[in-house]
Amino acid sequence: MGIVGSFRDAHFLAKHRQSNSTSPGTMAHEESSPPKPSHRFQRKGFSYERLIKYFFASNAGLTIVILVLIMVFLLKEGLGFFPGYRRELETYRIAGLEFVDISRKNLTAHEQLTSLLNRAYFAEINGKSNREMRRTQEASALFNAFSDRIAPTRDLILNNPQGETDANTGMLATLRANFEKQREKALEKLLPTPHLTAGERRQLIDSLRNRPAEAAEDPPLVTTLAAEFAAAQQKNSEPLQAYRSTIDTFESAGADLGAAIMEMTESVTATKEKLQSADILEKDRKTLLSAASNAKDPAEREKLRSEAEAALAEKPDIDTPIQALLERRPDCIRLHQELKTAAAGIISQIPQSLTESDANRLLKAARNAWPVFLADLDAAPQKINRWKHTDMVPLSDAILSFLTGKDWVTGGEWQDFYGILPLAVGSLMIAIVALVIAIPVGIGSAIYVNQFAARREQALVKPVIEFIQAIPSVVLGFVGILVFGTVLREISVMDSLQWVPGFPIEERLNIFTAGCLLALMSIPTIFSLAEDALNNVPSAYAEASEALGASHVQTTFRVMIPAAFSGILAAILLGFGRVIGETMVVLLVAGNRIKIPDFSAGLGTFFQPTHTLTGIIAQELGEVPLGSVHYRALFVVGILLFVVVLGINATAHHFVNRVKK
Amino acid sequence: MNDLVDKPSVAPTTTAAAVEIRNLSFSYGSSQALKDITLDLTENEVTAFIGPSGCGKSTLLRCINRMNDEIIGTRVTQGEILVKGVNIHHPSVDVVKLRRDVGMVFQKSNPFPSSIFENVAFGLRMRGERNKSVIAQTVEESLKAAALWDEVKDRLHESALGLSGGQQQRLCIARTIAVKPLVVLMDEPCSALDPIATAKVEELIWQLKHHYTFVIVTHNMQQAARVSDRTAFFYMGEMVEFSATKRIFSNPRVRKTEEYITGRFG
Numbered sequence: 030m031g032i033v034g035s036f037r038d039a040h041f042l043a044k045h046r047q048s049n050s051t052s053p054g055t056m057a058h059e060e061s062s063p064p065k066p067s068h069r070f071q072r073k074g075f076s077y078e079r080l081i082k083y084f085f086a087s088n089a090g091l092t093i094v095i096l097v098l099i100m101v102f103l104l105k106e107g108l109g110f111f112p113g114y115r116r117e118l119e120t121y122r123i124a125g126l127e128f129v130d131i132s133r134k135n136l137t138a139h140e141q142l143t144s145l146l147n148r149a150y151f152a153e154i155n156g157k158s159n160r161e162m163r164r165t166q167e168a169s170a171l172f173n174a175f176s177d178r179i180a181p182t183r184d185l186i187l188n189n190p191q192g193e194t195d196a197n198t199g200m201l202a203t204l205r206a207n208f209e210k211q212r213e214k215a216l217e218k219l220l221p222t223p224h225l226t227a228g229e230r231r232q233l234i235d236s237l238r239n240r241p242a243e244a245a246e247d248p249p250l251v252t253t254l255a256a257e258f259a260a261a262q263q264k265n266s267e268p269l270q271a272y273r274s275t276i277d278t279f280e281s282a283g284a285d286l287g288a289a290i291m292e293m294t295e296s297v298t299a300t301k302e303k304l305q306s307a308d309i310l311e312k313d314r315k316t317l318l319s320a321a322s323n324a325k326d327p328a329e330r331e332k333l334r335s336e337a338e339a340a341l342a343e344k345p346d347i348d349t350p351i352q353a354l355l356e357r358r359p360d361c362i363r364l365h366q367e368l369k370t371a372a373a374g375i376i377s378q379i380p381q382s383l384t385e386s387d388a389n390r391l392l393k394a395a396r397n398a399w400p401v402f403l404a405d406l407d408a409a410p411q412k413i414n415r416w417k418h419t420d421m422v423p424l425s426d427a428i429l430s431f432l433t434g435k436d437w438v439t440g441g442e443w444q445d446f447y448g449i450l451p452l453a454v455g456s457l458m459i460a461i462v463a464l465v466i467a468i469p470v471g472i473g474s475a476i477y478v479n480q481f482a483a484r485r486e487q488a489l490v491k492p493v494i495e496f497i498q499a500i501p502s503v504v505l506g507f508v509g510i511l512v513f514g515t516v517l518r519e520i521s522v523m524d525s526l527q528w529v530p531g532f533p534i535e536e537r538l539n540i541f542t543a544g545c546l547l548a549l550m551s552i553p554t555i556f557s558l559a560e561d562a563l564n565n566v567p568s569a570y571a572e573a574s575e576a577l578g579a580s581h582v583q584t585t586f587r588v589m590i591p592a593a594f595s596g597i598l599a600a601i602l603l604g605f606g607r608v609i610g611e612t613m614v615v616l617l618v619a620g621n622r623i624k625i626p627d628f629s630a631g632l633g634t635f636f637q638p639t640h641t642l643t644g645i646i647a648q649e650l651g652e653v654p655l656g657s658v659h660y661r662a663l664f665v666v667g668i669l670l671f672v673v674v675l676g677i678n679a680t681a682h683h684f685v686n687r688v689k690k
Numbered sequence: 691m692n693d694l695v696d697k698p699s700v701a702p703t704t705t706a707a708a709v710e711i712r713n714l715s716f717s718y719g720s721s722q723a724l725k726d727i728t729l730d731l732t733e734n735e736v737t738a739f740i741g742p743s744g745c746g747k748s749t750l751l752r753c754i755n756r757m758n759d760e761i762i763g764t765r766v767t768q769g770e771i772l773v774k775g776v777n778i779h780h781p782s783v784d785v786v787k788l789r790r791d792v793g794m795v796f797q798k799s800n801p802f803p804s805s806i807f808e809n810v811a812f813g814l815r816m817r818g819e820r821n822k823s824v825i826a827q828t829v830e831e832s833l834k835a836a837a838l839w840d841e842v843k844d845r846l847h848e849s850a851l852g853l854s855g856g857q858q859q860r861l862c863i864a865r866t867i868a869v870k871p872l873v874v875l876m877d878e879p880c881s882a883l884d885p886i887a888t889a890k891v892e893e894l895i896w897q898l899k900h901h902y903t904f905v906i907v908t909h910n911m912q913q914a915a916r917v918s919d920r921t922a923f924f925y926m927g928e929m930v931e932f933s934a935t936k937r938i939f940s941n942p943r944v945r946k947t948e949e950y951i952t953g954r955f956g
Contacts, residue, residue, distance in 0.1 A: 573865075574802075574812070577793070578793075587816070
């Protein structure tokens with residue numbers, strides 16, 4: 030930077046020396062100042078002030094140059110992605126992977142449906158055995174916590190063999206005494222057991238008190254309760270036997286298709302590997318050829334060229350395996366039709382509803398998915414027949430598949446897909462949560478501080494809110510993981526809160542936790558800018574309003590806020606930009622599951638884990654091979670983020686300028 | 691509350707006091723801005739406050755509707771102001787309601803960044819008027835009274851910021867009289883206007899004074915002479931002379947007044 034800076038200085042100085050004598054501004058300035066001994070020297074352009082001016086000018090210029098370089102670099106690395114991805118998709122088609130995926134998609138749907146039905150089955154049984162489950166859970170939890178507390182002294186006793194010498198016996202006695210002491214302490218503090226009767230609890234505590242240190246088996250009550258639970262499960266599963274066998278029938282109906290897919294997978298994977306190694310050889314050959322054409326020495330050139338000739342790979346044979354694959358078509362179609370017949374028959378055997386609400390929800394989800402599944406199975410034969418490995422893959426397909434692809438799969442053995450939809454949806458949902466929290470809080474506190482707070486409150490609240498910005502985001506991130514996520518999850522399992530959609534939360538790290546932390550991070554941005562906007566409203570407006578007999582509240586809401594509206598909008602937009610661009614917190618707290626959230630859960634969707642555009646770059650960029658398609662895909666994600674944030678900032682700027690006019 | 695249209699015009703000789711200022715002293719922090727001012731503002735007359743910069747005339751004006759309350763560190767140290775016989779510093783007085791009766795027009799025109807119509811309707815809406823026809827009628831009457839109606843009737847819903855400076859100031863007057871105050875305070879209303887716009891505002895004041903009590907602070911001696919019935923001359927926070935305008939400009943009692951109005955200082 031120093032070198033560039035001084036170079037630019039010299040450049041500016043040289044340029045300015047030429048124009049110096051004609052500049053009227055400097056002439057007037059120099060005439061007005063009294064002549065000094067160094068007058069002649071200054072005219073040559075080595076003015077100290079000018080030097081300072083050029084120093085700062087060069088710094089400002091440098092930032093612009095760096096920004097341009099960043100953009101050029103991003104584009105250079107990123108734009109190579111689309112041709113590379115196109116080639117990958119072409120290989121995917123030529124090798125027949127795409128053909129296998131037609132069937133695989135249906136098999137996956139079948140597996141998901143089976144899983145849903147199974148989950149409904151177990152939810153029903155466990156729901157009905159809820160009382161027994163709680164009782165056994167509470168008893169074991171109490172026993173486990175007790176065991177953990179006495180473990181240190183108990184282990185000492187167990188690890189020391191029975192004493193034969195006097196010294197050993199003495200030591201053992203001390204250890205036992207310690208053990209007893211710790212046991213007494215542990216017995217004082219035991220977990221609550223609301224579902225056990227007082228008598229049962231007493232019995233459990235007594236058994237713990239009289240338990241020998243060496244005992245390995247569980248206390249009798251724990252064992253009894255576990256047995257009771259198992260019996261209850263057994264009893265409650267009896268009325269569901271028909272349902273159980275239906276699920277089993279459905280599960281086995283997919284077995285044949287699964288086996289066929291397994292066989293096909295092997296052959297197409299082999300073809301793909303051949304194609305890929307041929308691609309690599311071809312690339313090496315091109316590198317050699319270009320080196321040859323650049324080489325100056327004729328002998329060297331000849332050597333490189335012959336090497337390139339030698340590297341010319343024979344075209345891998347792809348027709349034979351593809352023909353074998355295409356011969357399987359009727360087979361595949363038959364399997365699909367069989368599965369469809371089975372599935373269509375089974376839906377009528379599934380019970381209409383179950384008694385437990387959880388089970389019912391899962392069952393309903395399965396029932397809703399069923400027609401889609403059947404329609405997909407129906408459409409499959411046509412797709413299979415129409416599929417051609419020779420179809421072209423245009424570049425637009427690669428772009429479209431990147432922008433609208435629902436899968437981001439990387440480093441897999443089968444096929445990599447770079448679809449940003451799950452990441453974009455994740456980013457967006459986190460931003461929604463963050464903004465829903467941050468906008469009212471940030472703007473509300475800005476209004477309060479600007480309009481209603483006393484001076485002392487202003488002096489307290491403003492710096493405190495603005496201080497949040499100074500907290501490193503990684504610190505906020507681990508506070509989020511350790512405190513917020515855990516606390517939220519513990520709250521979510523409370524019985525009295527089960528009416529909240531999405532409770533109990535399954536994943537500790539999810540969209541909501543990330544959104545809350547990002548809200549905390551964007552509140553200072555929104556607050557400061559909104560407060561500035563209110564501050565910039567001319568005081569004449571407030572004066573006029575109050576002179577017309579408007580109260581302070583009326584003035585605030587009818588005059589100040591409308592007048593500051595553009596600025597407040599800009600504050601929100603910049604807060605949004607900050608949320609979208611934030612990386613560390615989402616990487617730590619969002620749960621990092623690359624999947625479009627299941628929107629059927631309603632508001633509960635916000636308690637699912639997700640991944641984000643920023644998070645994926647931070648997570649994967651360090652591990653990808655330089656220059657690979659995956660590496661370039663991350664760059665394109667970077668470009669996309671850059672463009673989005675730039676757009677948001679430009680819009681915000683537009684609103685800010687409107688205020689100034 | 692008086693009425694804009696139906697009120698029979700009262701002879702300007704009536705001496706009923708709309709505002710009585712009794713021994714008022716006022717300070718900004720430690721510096722005393724007003725010293726022991728006693729003054730009656732006669733109903734349906736125009737009273738002018740003149741004096742050099744910093745003499746306290748604007749401060750006194752802003753005391754009458756307690757606009758100085760908003761400035762931190764200011765307080766009335768002595769005396770009282772009675773509007774229609776009510777002490778405005780009494781704890782039971784609601785300052786918001788006081789300002790509905792004592793309106794104010796500022797030195798720099800300050801219309802809200804909304805439409806012309808909304809500017810005039812603002813005061814009405816703030817006191818809870820919801821009847822659309824009442825609002826529309828009052829807006830029209832006020833704009834007519836402010837001699838602005840013919841100029842803006844076709845663009846009532848355009849931004850008020852598109853008006854010229856003189857029109858904006860007349861809009862501010864219309865906005866003030868739309869809520870039918872008892873007293874209208876004007877703080878150098880013409881200082882930013884050209885002579886033609888100034889003449890229009892002066893004419894307006896002359897016409898409206900039959901319905902309102904005006905107080906006008908001005909630096910322009912001719913303006914005070916043209917527009918006011920009585921004139922008070924202030925110097926260094928004290929009221930030097932207060933009498934009928936004709937008299938103060940033709941035959942001032944105090945030497946300081948004479949020096950000021952003849953332009954020997956100021």
